[in-house]
Amino acid sequence: MGVVRVGVVGVGNMGSGHAVHFTAGRVKGAELVAVCDKNPERLQWAKEHLQGEIVFYPDVDDMLASGSIDAVIIATPHYDHPTIAIKAFEKGLHVLIEKPAGVYTKQVRLMNEAAAASGTVFSIMYQMRMNPIFIKMRDLIESGELGEIRRTNWIITNWYRSQSYYDSGSWRATWNGEGGGVLLNQDPHQLDLWQWIIGMMPKRVRAFCHFGKWRNIEVEDDVTAYVEYENGATGVFVTSTGDAPGTNRFEITGDRGKLVMENDKLTLWRLRVSEKEFNATYKGGFGEPECWKCDIPTPGSYPDHLGIIQNFVDAINHGTQLIAPGEEGLKGLTVSNAMHLSTWTDNWVDLPIDEELYLEHLQERIKHSCGNKMAASTS
CATH class of the missing domain: 3.40.50.720 (NAD(P)-binding Rossmann-like Domain)
Incomplete structure (x- = not known):
């Protein structure tokens, strides 16, 4: 062109x-x-x-x-x-x-x-898909280094936001202005990376969103969610804008080891034999597979x-x-919508979600939202 x-x-x-x-x-x-x-x-x-x-x-x-x-x-x-x-x-x-x-x-x-x-x-x-740490995590999983995924846990609570931040715009943290809180404003990257790195989406979600728990807002500012995957793996996602100091720790466990991202460092605990193989062959009493701790080098910056x-x-x-x-933006949004819907209905939500039911609940909250539509086009 x-x-x-x-x-x-x-x-x-x-x-x-x-x-x-x-x-x-x-x-x-x-x-x-x-x-x-x-x-x-x-x-x-x-x-x-x-x-x-x-x-x-x-x-x-x-x-x-x-x-x-x-x-x-x-x-x-x-x-x-x-x-x-x-x-x-x-x-x-x-x-x-x-x-x-x-x-x-x-x-x-x-x-x-x-x-x-x-x-x-x-x-x-x-x-954040260009961050060398997340690229390496995805590579290690795609190459089979962790074996079959069994558990994923992400605590992402270092999105601290004060009341003055929310008060800086009438559209912020409102159902009619923003459509959600920490899941829509701060966490889209993590919700994208969560499924992008491990290569699979949850099959169902059970979430507990707290709305205006730490700040005077109408949307969620504290979330704990539990997910299940088709292969039997489970996951937990915890996020908040009210924790100080916060934590950013992403842990993925497979039958060949564990991968942890925290404090801009990536660590692999690699089993010499898979847990499944060890369990099938070990005949002693107390015992566990031999494990090697490896610090995974990654470049320190990205564009x-x-x-x-x-x-x-x-x-x-x-x-x-x-x-x-751009089409992949649907995946992370599906997970955040499922977390909202699970809380609103106080029940499990299967994926793909019931889009009409979600929209019905959202429109009810928009109708009663105290926020005003923002007049300016800002992100």
Whole structure:
């Protein structure tokens, strides 16, 4: 294609950073030619801080119909991701969306269908898939180093957020403005990595979400969930924005050992023979398989958001394989929707979830939400 002409929708916290990558010349094979934000203050910021031949739009439909862009980066509030993406696909535009893919799976499934019909490049901002630690974890599991997965546990409670953070925008931590709390705002990366690394989705979920437990908000800020997999493995996911200090520990156990990620370090406890083999052949009393502790070396840095943006552009220009295909945003969202629905119904939820039932419960909460729809397109 040559130089990809890119438009950014939403220049809030994330969108402004993405736009600056282009104007600073950090993205090869692309240029920023359009910016859209319905908030006049954010649009004025863009005019003052973004250099180059850029057209500024207060209306996203006008930008998408302009014929001046080849691709769009969507960095708006969560509910708008699928809506704007579908419009972009209908115009034949390539799309990169911020996480999460959306708020509810029915909406995201329609977006994925539109993407498939368009034949354009579709990616999602799952930049943590580029973290060498998670790449190595996935590699070790795919290569069979851990054998069959038996247990997964992730404690991710270092998302501390104060009340002032939630008070900084009327859309934050509301059902009608954000569609959820820690699961939708902070944890989409972990919910994506959870299934991406081990290579399988849960078959059912039982969750306990606490709404406004630590802060004066209406959505979840503390969650403990238990999941079961088709092969008999189980998993626990614990998250909160109220713990200080918090923990980030991801532990995966297989029948050949255990893999632990914590404090930016990766450790493998490898059994000399599998637990299954040891159990079948050992004839002593107390005993267990011989185990070797191995510190797994991984590089210390990765390109973060810029890496996903460059990969997106390279996929358009050269057919490079996507690191984070946009369609895969449905997987992590399915798990978070299941956690909400399990709490709302006080019951197990089988996957795939009942999308209509989820939407019914969500709409009831939106109807009574104390938040206001945000007037600005920020992420």
